[in-house]
Amino acid sequence: QVELVESGGGLVQAGGSLRLSCATSGRTDRTYAMGWFRQFPGKEREFVAAISRLDNTTYHQHSVRGRFTMSRDSAKNTVFLQMNSLKPEDTAVYYCALARSRIAAMYMVASDYDYWGQGTQVTVSS
Numbered sequence: 001q002v003e004l005v006e007s008g009g010g011l012v013q014a015g016g017s018l019r020l021s022c023a024t025s026g027r028t029d030r031t032y033a034m035g036w037f038r039q040f041p042g043k044e045r046e047f048v049a050a051i052s053r054l055d056n057t058t059y060h061q062h063s064v065r066g067r068f069t070m071s072r073d074s075a076k077n078t079v080f081l082q083m084n085s086l087k088p089e090d091t092a093v094y095y096c097a098l099a100r101s102r103i104a105a106m107y108m109v110a111s112d113y114d115y116w117g118q119g120t121q122v123t124v125s126s
Helices: none
Strands: 002-007 010-013 018-026 033-039 046-051 058-060 068-073 078-083 092-099 120-125
Touching (some): 002 092, 018 092, 018 120, 046 068, 046 078, 058 068, 078 092
Parallel strands (some): 010 120
Antiparallel strands (some): 018 078, 033 046, 033 092, 046 058, 068 078
């Protein structure tokens, strides 16, 4: 069993920064593909960023590219999402996720992920 615990959300003014963390515990005997998603009220979860299980290659969705950066600290079994130049439209609940599959190096679809964190609220005021 794997548990993911997010932290780092909060309230920030537009243009500000936040750093989300997602600590993994449980079965961490190998490196897994992981991702960040966000959910707006009344909407389905939206892909934000993913990191490869093979190396630290990342992929970010176009609306956050250049502002958000996903990274991993393997020694601490933790992934991060550094969010800069935040906009009010970034306001959402942010979730980290872990995929057990070894078919691909990384995944961008929520249904490919097996474990999810509890979510952390990010609110950006204008």
